Amino acid sequence: MKVDLLLGLQWGDEGKGKIVDVLTKNYDIIARFQGGPNAGHTLEFDGIKHVLHTIPSGIFHEESMNLIGNGVVIDPVIFEKEIEKLKPFNINFSKNLCISRKAHLILPTHRLLDAASELSKGKSKIGSTLKGIGPTYMDKTGRNGIRIGDIELPEFLKKYRKLANKHETMIKSYNVDLQYNLAELEEDFFSAIENIKSIPFIDSENYIFNELDNNKNILAEGAQGSLLDIDFGTYPFVTSSNTTAAGACTGLGVPPNKIKDVFGIFKAYTTRVGSGPFPTELFDDNAKRMSKVGNEFGATTGRPRRCGWLDLVALKYAVKVNGVTKLMMMKGDVLSGFKNIKICTSYDYNGEKINHFPFSVDSKKIKPIYTEFKGWDEDISKIKKESSFPKTFMDYVSYIENELQVPIAIISVGPDRTQTIIR
Ligand code: GDP
Numbered sequence: 001m002k003v004d005l006l007l008g009l010q011w012g013d014e015g016k017g018k019i020v021d022v023l024t025k026n027y028d029i030i031a032r033f034q035g036g037p038n039a040g041h042t043l044e045f046d047g048i049k050h051v052l053h054t055i056p057s058g059i060f061h062e063e064s065m066n067l068i069g070n071g072v073v074i075d076p077v078i079f080e081k082e083i084e085k086l087k088p089f090n091i092n093f094s095k096n097l098c099i100s101r102k103a104h105l106i107l108p109t110h111r112l113l114d115a116a117s118e119l120s121k122g123k124s125k126i127g128s129t130l131k132g133i134g135p136t137y138m139d140k141t142g143r144n145g146i147r148i149g150d151i152e153l154p155e156f157l158k159k160y161r162k163l164a165n166k167h168e169t170m171i172k173s174y175n176v177d178l179q180y181n182l183a184e185l186e187e188d189f190f191s192a193i194e195n196i197k198s199i200p201f202i203d204s205e206n207y208i209f210n211e212l213d214n215n216k217n218i219l220a221e222g223a224q225g226s227l228l229d230i231d232f233g234t235y236p237f238v239t240s241s242n243t244t245a246a247g248a249c250t251g252l253g254v255p256p257n258k259i260k261d262v263f264g265i266f267k268a269y270t271t272r273v274g275s276g277p278f279p280t281e282l283f284d285d286n287a288k289r290m291s292k293v294g295n296e297f298g299a300t301t302g303r304p305r306r307c308g309w310l311d312l313v314a315l316k317y318a319v320k321v322n323g324v325t326k327l328m329m330m331k332g333d334v335l336s337g338f339k340n341i342k343i344c345t346s347y348d349y350n351g352e353k354i355n356h357f358p359f360s361v362d363s364k365k366i367k368p369i370y371t372e373f374k375g376w377d378e379d380i381s382k383i384k385k386e387s388s389f390p391k392t393f394m395d396y397v398s399y400i401e402n403e404l405q406v407p408i409a410i411i412s413v414g415p416d417r418t419q420t421i422i423r
Pocket residue numbers: 008012013014015016017018039040041042043044293294295298299330331332333334412413414415
């Protein structure tokens with residue numbers, strides 16, 4: 001009986017989907033606890049690539065239950081499309097998937113509000129995925145939100161209308177040029193609401209209490225990354241939920257003393273999609289190479305991801321905030337062929353050397369201080385055991401482990417399930 005967490009330690013897209021899929025065989029329940037369709041989690045096996053947005057990444061394993069927890073925000077229209085895409089794969093959704101009644105609904109007007117807010121910000125926009133995440137969490141904390149459980153209640157339509165009307169007034173007040181046809185959007189929304197009813201709605205915290213009493217193992221699947229956390233990320237260029245370990249407690253109803261391992265996942269370099277500070281960002285041929293070889297395009301929006309060297313200052317911070325017990329390093333294969341590889345080990349902050357992630361991560365104030373490593377030429381993507389790795393690659397791995405004082409338990413060398421070395 002235990003709950004383990006798997007969380008991204010950077011700005012998202014670390015490879016969470018792949019590793020959750022690899023680890024699912026050790027768990028009875030895979031549970032998403034925050035975020036929503038802003039997430040894009042990629043899994044690859046048998047030559048097929050799947051991208052999941054709301055559905056937990058354990059869905060391809062018949063024996064596991066997949067729970068969408070109370071901390072998640074759900075767009076029924078996107079959810080319906082996800083289910084549709086998975087239809088050819090013979091998944092028994094009503095048996096292997098369930099949704100917390102306390103999860104909040106993303107309305108079409110939440111998406112419009114997201115767009116209006118971004119338009120009104122102009123150049124200083126967040127670079128949101130425009131899935132309505134911010135406005136939905138605002139309604140949750142503002143105590144105006146509509147939850148999955150409300151769908152079962154007679155007042156649902158009345159509640160919907162009242163909130164949608166309020167949103168329309170808010171959209172107008174932004175005074176931006178946003179064209180939309182709400183009637184059309186609502187048609188899709190209400191049709192999707194009918195469809196989502198085929199998935200069991202449950203009192204998920206109670207389900208979790210019972211399953212823990214029944215000696216079941218739970219893996220909580222994080223979305224986004226620690227540096228996008230609403231409290232600890234590079235605010236305001238963050239998402240609107242707690243992406244860090246504490247989010248799993250509030251987003252599922254898991255007490256902190258039931259959490260055992262915290263798996264922290266990171267790329268061997270750094271990427272970020274959307275706006276906001278990124279101290280180790282590169283604009284040279286190295287960045288182009290990372291982007292091309294790593295296929296660094298957003299799984300949800302298709303936008304190019306910004307690329308740069310590994311930032312150990314930020315990574316140490318994320319390890320501390322989450323209490324990481326095991327690390328997982330992804331995409332080391334992308335760095336093959338780089339003559340030299342750099343790791344940022346401290347910041348020059350307005351002329352002073354600092355080792356911590358400061359309040360204001362302003363790219364104008366921060367200059368990364370690097371330690372340089374010799375690269376490796378070998379293609380490592382087909383390696384099956386640790387002893388076959390080039391020495392320079394293992395030097396890179398050991399350096400990171402020593403600096404972070406946490407073991408790297410998994411090394412991933414490609415997108416496929418099989419390209420995973422468990423140490
Ligand atoms: P997530 O949001 O954390 O699940 O990550 P994404 O799916 O958004 O992005 C990770 C991308 O890297 C996906 O395209 C994966 O298929 C791919 N990927 C995962 N692990 C590896 C790896 O070790 N090597 C390479 N080359 N690609 C990987």
